[in-house]
Each structure stands twice: as C-alpha cells, then as structure tokens.
Amino acid sequence: MSDGLARTLFALSDSNRLKIVELLKTGPLPVGEIAAQLRLNQPQTSKHLKVLLEADIVRIEPVANRRIYHLRTEPFQGLTAWSQSFEQQMISRMTRLETYLEQKQNAVNPKE
Amino acid sequence: MSDGLARTLFALSDSNRLKIVELLKTGPLPVGEIAAQLRLNQPQTSKHLKVLLEADIVRIEPVANRRIYHLRTEPFQGLTAWSQSFEQQMISRMTRLETYLEQKQNAVNPKE
C-alpha cells in the first residue's frame, strides 16, 4: 500500500485540520477567512494548511494579495477506494465463512 | 462531524498500524502472529493494537491463552461514507460552476 496514504490519514487526523477540510468542502477560501470562521490564529492556520498542502489535500490559487485554498478531489477518491476495499474483502471473507459453516452443518445434519 | 473520525484517522495514520490493519484484512490473528509477520516487537505490537482497539477499529476474541484481533467493519463504512460525501459535494459544486459559466457565456455570445 502506498506510503502516501499514511500521510493523507495523518494530515486529516488533527481535529483543527479536519475542521478546515470540512469548511473548504463548502468552497475555496483564503487563509484569513478560514482562520476567522474557525476562530484560529492566522499562523496556526497557515501551518495546518501547509500540512494539508504537503499531503496534497489542498492546492493554492494565488489571487492578488491572497492565497485561496482549494480542496483536491484525488485524495478523497483514494481514501474511498482504500476504505471500500476493506469493506469488500471483509464481507467476502464472512460470506465464505458462512458458506463453509453451512456446508459443514449440512454434512452433519443432511436434509434428505 | 463526529470527534470519533479524527480518532479513527489518527489510529490509521501510523505506518506500522496501517500494516497491521492491512494484515488483519486477510483474516483475524493473535498478537504473536502479527508481531512475527511484521517483524515488530511484541510490546509495540500490543501498544499499536491498543490504539486500534480504542479507535474501535479492531475487537478482541479471547481464545484460551491468546487474544485474536479482528478488524471491525463499522469504521471503514464510516470512513467510506465520509470520504464519499466529499467527492459528491465537490463534484456537485463543480457542476454548478460549469452550469453557471455556460449560462454566462450564452448570455454574452447567444446561439441564436
């Protein structure tokens, strides 16, 4: 599995960064807006954004004086795919187990 | 968004824990097996498993002397749902933006 996944997960594992990401979900915003809406200090906000940037979760669109932060779609697609592969594999393992148990049961207690 | 999400993400954000989870994806295992297969010391393995346990990512099935760790499905379902909600919302925002730009374009440069 790619090492980048751990980085993605780590970037999202801080509650303030999670809030930032939830906020950006509603649309791109400059740093000052993010800080204001979440009641964070500007320096911490920049620092958290840097972590998100290095994890490729956000991108920057410079507009004049400001830097508009946009959410990227790729990491979420990757996260969804990864997470779904667990669901699928676990479900298929359980199904196989049930099938096995049914067969075993039928062998002990045959219907006919 | 639930505070548990950050905990889930944090538990998964360490590369050794990620390896443990990937390993358990193939089936439940006792601590010793996990440690052996991943070349981890037993104490660190137990510690990582504790983090995963507290994040409700695994559960324990005690069998005689040993403790079999199982992956839970719920956190992955939650993660998938959360991540998908981002994809959806981002795609729908982009679609609305495109629609808006098209209309704007049509107003400036009408077809008829």
Place this chain on the structure above:
DNA sequence: TATCTATATACCCTTTAAGGAATATTCCAA
C-alpha cells in the same frame, strides 16, 4: 502448586507535533 506461554504494562529516552508570539515576506495601492 510450579511453570510455561501469550500478552499487556511500566519506565525511560528521543523525536515530533502543536500552540503562542514575534517577525519576515509578498503583493498591492497610494
């Protein structure tokens, strides 16, 4: 009961993360 195996916990050490405050940088406008 004494012992062996599997696992968890405690303690120590080093590294890293996160917040606060101050400062540097960048870009714009007068």
Place this chain on the structure above:
DNA sequence: TTGGAATATTCCTTAAAGGGTATATAGATA
C-alpha cells in the same frame, strides 16, 4: 517608494507519540 494588508516562517515551550527493555499479569498445563 512607502505603507498597509495578507500570509508565511521562526523561535520557544509543552505535550504526546513511538521504540526499546524489563517486568507484570492471565491462562494453560504438568
């Protein structure tokens, strides 16, 4: 070109994480 707004970076301090080693605990068995 000087000043001001927006943002990034630095430095400091504190807290927490992760690894290593030793030890404690729980259950099985002789």
